[in-house]
Amino acid sequence: MTENIQIAQQNIYKPAIMKIVDRHDEAPGVRTMRLEFQNPADHELFKKTFRTGMFGLYGVYGEGESTFCVASPETRNEYIECTFRQSGRVTSALANADIGDLVTFRGPYGNRFPIEEFHGKNLLFISGGIALPPTRSVIWSCLDQREKFGKVTIVYGARTVADLVYKHELEEWEKRTDVDLVLTVDPGGESPDWKHRVGFVPTVLEEAAPSPDNCIAVICGPPIMIKFTLISLKKLGFDEANVYTTLENRMKCGVGKCGRCNVGSVYVCKEGPVFTAAEVSRMPAADL
Amino acid sequence: MTRILFSDKLDNCVAKWRSAGLAVIGPVQEEAISRYAAVEKGTDFDFGTVLPDRSLKELFFPQTEPMLRYTIKKNEIDTADFTPPQGKRIIFGARACDASGLEIDDPLFGWDYKDEFWFQRRNESVIVTIACTKADDFCMCTSLKLEPDSTKGADVLLRPIDKNKGWLVEELTDRGREAFALISEYLQESSEPALPTVVVPEKFNLDACVTWLKNPENFESKFWKEISMRCIGCASCTYLCPTCHCFDIQDEGDTYSGIRRKNWDSCSFALFTMHTSGHNPRSTQSARWRQRIMHKFNYFPGKFTVNSCSGCGRCSRQCPVDMGITETLQAISNL
Numbered sequence: 001m002t003e004n005i006q007i008a009q010q011n012i013y014k015p016a017i018m019k020i021v022d023r024h025d026e027a028p029g030v031r032t033m034r035l036e037f038q039n040p041a042d043h044e045l046f047k048k049t050f051r052t053g054m055f056g057l058y059g060v061y062g063e064g065e066s067t068f069c070v071a072s073p074e075t076r077n078e079y080i081e082c083t084f085r086q087s088g089r090v091t092s093a094l095a096n097a098d099i100g101d102l103v104t105f106r107g108p109y110g111n112r113f114p115i116e117e118f119h120g121k122n123l124l125f126i127s128g129g130i131a132l133p134p135t136r137s138v139i140w141s142c143l144d145q146r147e148k149f150g151k152v153t154i155v156y157g158a159r160t161v162a163d164l165v166y167k168h169e170l171e172e173w174e175k176r177t178d179v180d181l182v183l184t185v186d187p188g189g190e191s192p193d194w195k196h197r198v199g200f201v202p203t204v205l206e207e208a209a210p211s212p213d214n215c216i217a218v219i220c221g222p223p224i225m226i227k228f229t230l231i232s233l234k235k236l237g238f239d240e241a242n243v244y245t246t247l248e249n250r251m252k253c254g255v256g257k258c259g260r261c262n263v264g265s266v267y268v269c270k271e272g273p274v275f276t277a278a279e280v281s282r283m284p285a286a287d288l
Numbered sequence: 289m290t291r292i293l294f295s296d297k298l299d300n301c302v303a304k305w306r307s308a309g310l311a312v313i314g315p316v317q318e319e320a321i322s323r324y325a326a327v328e329k330g331t332d333f334d335f336g337t338v339l340p341d342r343s344l345k346e347l348f349f350p351q352t353e354p355m356l357r358y359t360i361k362k363n364e365i366d367t368a369d370f371t372p373p374q375g376k377r378i379i380f381g382a383r384a385c386d387a388s389g390l391e392i393d394d395p396l397f398g399w400d401y402k403d404e405f406w407f408q409r410r411n412e413s414v415i416v417t418i419a420c421t422k423a424d425d426f427c428m429c430t431s432l433k434l435e436p437d438s439t440k441g442a443d444v445l446l447r448p449i450d451k452n453k454g455w456l457v458e459e460l461t462d463r464g465r466e467a468f469a470l471i472s473e474y475l476q477e478s479s480e481p482a483l484p485t486v487v488v489p490e491k492f493n494l495d496a497c498v499t500w501l502k503n504p505e506n507f508e509s510k511f512w513k514e515i516s517m518r519c520i521g522c523a524s525c526t527y528l529c530p531t532c533h534c535f536d537i538q539d540e541g542d543t544y545s546g547i548r549r550k551n552w553d554s555c556s557f558a559l560f561t562m563h564t565s566g567h568n569p570r571s572t573q574s575a576r577w578r579q580r581i582m583h584k585f586n587y588f589p590g591k592f593t594v595n596s597c598s599g600c601g602r603c604s605r606q607c608p609v610d611m612g613i614t615e616t617l618q619a620i621s622n623l
Contacts, residue, residue, distance in 0.1 A: 011369045012401045013355045013537070013548070061358040061365065062543050066564075087564050102365045223567070249569065250561050252537045255401035258553070259534035260561050262579075263569065264507075265587040270400070284507045287569055287579075 012255060015059055015104035016042035020097055021079065026165035027158075030130055031095055032071065032083040035105060047077045049108055052115060052141040053134070053246060053274040056107025057254050058082055060093035067251045069273070070108055071133035073140035080105060083133040083165060109254040110273050113138050113218065113244060122150040124210050126229055128201050128221030129158045132165050134246045134273075135220045139173075146178060153180040153210050157201040157225075160189030182208050201225050202232040212237040218244045219277075223288065230277055243277035247288075263287045290478065293446065294454035297474040299330030302380075304471050310414070311377035313347065315340045324379060324386075335381055335452075338424045339600060343530035344379065344386035348409045349393075351527070354547045355405070355537070361544075370547075372408040378467050380416045385429050385600035387417045387441035389530025395592040396533055405550070414467040417442040418455065423486045426601030428614050430488040434599055437485045444468060447482035456482045491614055492621040494585075494595075500620050501586040507578070511623065515616050516577035518609045523554035525603035525612065531584075531596045534560070555579050581616055 018035035025031050037043035052074045059065035066088070072081035086095040097103055115138065123142060127135040142149050154173060158164045164183070173181045184197035184204040197204050201221065217238055219229055226245060233243055249261035249268045256270040264284045266272065280288075293301070302312050306328075314327045317334040323342040327333055359366045390410065397406040419437035420427075429436060439445050443464030446455035457475060459465045468475070500506055526532045536553035540546055553560060556576055562568045570576050588596035597613060604612025 010404070011356060012403060013550070014367055014369060017365050017367070061360060061548070062539050062541055062546055064539050065537065085564075091564070100363070102360075102363065104365075222565075248563075250563055252535065252553075256399055257397060257401070257403060257533065258536070259555065259583070260553075262583070262587060265582075265590050267591075284504065286508055286575070 013106070013253070015057070015065070015106040016046075018080065018103050018105045020099050020101050020103060023099060026083060026167070027130075027163045029086045030083065030163075030165055031086065032081055032133075032166075033094070033097075033103075034072075035080045035082070035103065036078075038102070046080070046108065050074055050077055051108075051112035052137045053112040054108035054110050055248075055254070055269075055273055056080070056082075056105050056109065057251070058084070058090075058094060059104040059106070060090060060097065061104065063093040064090045065104070065106065065252075066090040066094075067248065067254065069134040069137065069246065069248075071137050073137050073144060075141050075144035083130070085130055106254060110269055111271065113141075113274050115141055118142070118216050119148045120150065120214075122211070122213075122215040123152045124215055124217040125152075125154045125156075126201060126205060126217060126219040126221070127154075127156045128225040129163060130165060131220040131222065131225075132156060135218055136166060136169070138218055143179070150214065151180070152178065153182070153208070155182045155184075155201060155205050155208060157184040157186070157199075157204060158189070159186045161185055161191045161194055163189070200228070202228040205229060206232050206235065209236060212239070212242070216242050216244065220246050233277075240278035240281060241276055245275060245277060245280060246273045247275060247280070248273060291457045291475040292449065292454050292478040292480060293457055293471075293475055295330075295452060297454075297471075298333070300474050301471045302327060302330055304474075305378055305467070308470050309376060310467065310470075311375055313377055313379045314381040324382065327380075333381060335418065338420070338422055338427065339383045339385065339602075341528070341602075341606070343389060343528060343600065343602060344382055345389060345393075345530050345532075347379065348390060348406055348413070349533065349535075349552075352549050352551045353405060355550050356548050357546070358539075358541070358548065359545045372405045374408075374412070376412045376414070378414040378416060381446075382415055382417045382442070383420060383600070384417050384436055384438040384440070384442070384445075385427075385434065385598040386530050387415050388429075388434055388438055388598040389441070389600070390415070391441035392531045392592075392594050392596060392598060393533050395594075396588075399591075414443045414463050415441060416444040416446060416464070416467075418446045418448065419482075419485045420488075421448050421483045421486050423488045424601075424605070426605040426612075426614065427486075427488050427599070428491045428601050429599035431491045431494055431614075431617070432595060432597055432599035433494065435485070436488055440598075447485075449480050449482055453480075456480075492617040494617070497617045497620045498585055498589075500623060501582060507582075511619070512578045513572075513574045515619055516574040516611070519556070519573050519577055519611055520609055521556045521558070521573055521576065522608060523556040524606050524608065525580075526554035526556060527552055528602040528606050530598055530600055530602075555583070577616075581613065584613070585617075
């Protein structure tokens with residue numbers, strides 16, 4: 001029967017208007033933009049709801065919307081930062097937008113990294129290529145309340161030196177005494193003055209051999225990197241329940257209606273994008 | 289004693305409802321297809337089909353629907369909401385499977401984020417179903433544990449009496465009673481019996497199918513390739529389905545002004561899940577057909593405790609290569 005249906009007061013597909021206040025290029029074709037809310041009510045709602053790990057739909061009217069994570073941490077919610085690779089219609093339009101231009105944002109949607117549960121634990125962040133942005137949101141959310149966590153280790157790799165994103169922040173992390181940073185590039189991707197490791201992320205991780213004791217691992221990268229890194233983590237003795245990752249699938253609505261982001265029965269937009277490796281291993285691999 | 293609505297009074301009823309501000313919608317025959325559409329007089333109805341070619345879905349979730357309008361001036365963006373058309377309406381002569389389909393999709397459009405485009409129309413519609421006295425080989429509501437006279441999603445259920453003379457009236461909800469109070473002068477007390485509803489034979493064992501689908505080992509069974517070999521990915525099944533709800537969002541316009549629309553989409557299409565990187569989680573037609581069946585009978589009921597299928601059979605009836613849910617579930621039953 002239809003009696004008990006409540007009517008929504010708002011159009012759930014209406015985005016917030018954002019102004020680009022800063023932007024810079026991270027790597028060839030990869031750009032970071034800092035966005036500020038134009039409507040204080042939208043901003044208040046964002047501040048109330050945003051937690052690290054959530055995603056949003058970034059858009060340009062006339063072109064459409066694209067889904068990426070919120071790359072800025074929950075501890076810095078005066079603005080939103082997003083990092084994207086220019087490759088399609090929407091990301092090209094976003095890349096063409098200049099400082100002062102207006103774009104749209106819908107979100108934040110999805111679940112989050114439960115960082116309160118990480119208090120008192122050692123943290124191991126593993127990331128590959130353009131998958132550093134979601135990890136970076138968690139990293140800064142933790143580093144901004146550094147005293148609450150144990151040892152922090154970051155393992156980050158990219159194909160080539162040029163492909164490393166957030167280069168200025170990598171330098172900052174490298175200088176910090178309370179962060180262990182392990183950088184690597186794929187064999188052949190090193191430059192003559194490259195001082196860090198050469199090798200694939202899983203190999204480098206095994207060499208660095210972080211202890212699984214009281215440690216939470218957060219891993220994000222291309223599917224192939226995740227696959228082999230999970231094997232390495234297992235070798236190192238990590239329990240799947242202590243390994244977190246974030247999935248990204250094609251989405252249109254972001255709110256569990258448009259029907260395309262599911263992996264098996266799991267709706268990435270509603271039940272994810274953050275999952276433990278144990279949860280991912282229960283999903284049908286052929287649907288990933 | 290039950291009240292009867294005689295079909296020769298239908299014209300008066302339509303006039304009465306219309307003068308009370310209700311738009312009247314019913315099954316009609318348009319040039320090549322039958323569908324639910326607006327009627328102005330009693331003779332516009334076509335109750336002769338087993339069920340209309342197109343489902344009731346499009347009256348609640350149109351094939352394409354504007355969601356908002358944008359206007360961009362120098363450093364200013366204006367977003368104006370489109371509200372779904374305001375106006376009460378009565379849908380007279382829906383089939384039970386189509387009415388069930390609406391109720392099946394309510395929790396989907398309502399979980400956490402409420403889609404007002406759907407619910408506004410749901411709240412403004414009175415649904416009058418007519419129990420089926422005939423069926424064809426594709427009808428399969430009973431296989432889905434529904435009946436030709438299911439009351440799911442209906443505000444009033446009508447049961448046909450002999451010789452197309454009219455219908456026995458069973459009011460089910462306040463909304464239905466309100467709408468029929470408007471035409472009470474045309475209802476007559478009578479003891480005439482209703483025609484028996486059609487017997488729709490069960491075509492497959494749903495419980496056995498669901499058990500098979502839930503077994504993770506069967507996700508990569510070669511069955512999926514075999515059963516979907518001839519699927520051409522045209523999405524007719526999706527578009528005609530009373531419960532398929534997947535959609536795309538597209539902008540129509542230019543840099544300065546335009547409309548953002550919600551359009552029907554289908555899991556049959558390769559582009560549906562294609563990532564920007566080129567990776568496609570469901571890159572083959574068999575993976576897409578598996579998704580369609582799994583979604584309807586495993587994932588959707590897992591979330592909303594109801595199958596995303598009301599057994600109308602349109603997916604099989606209209607399939608250009610003679611596939612469909614019936615065939616697949618029959619094959620699973622027989623595995």
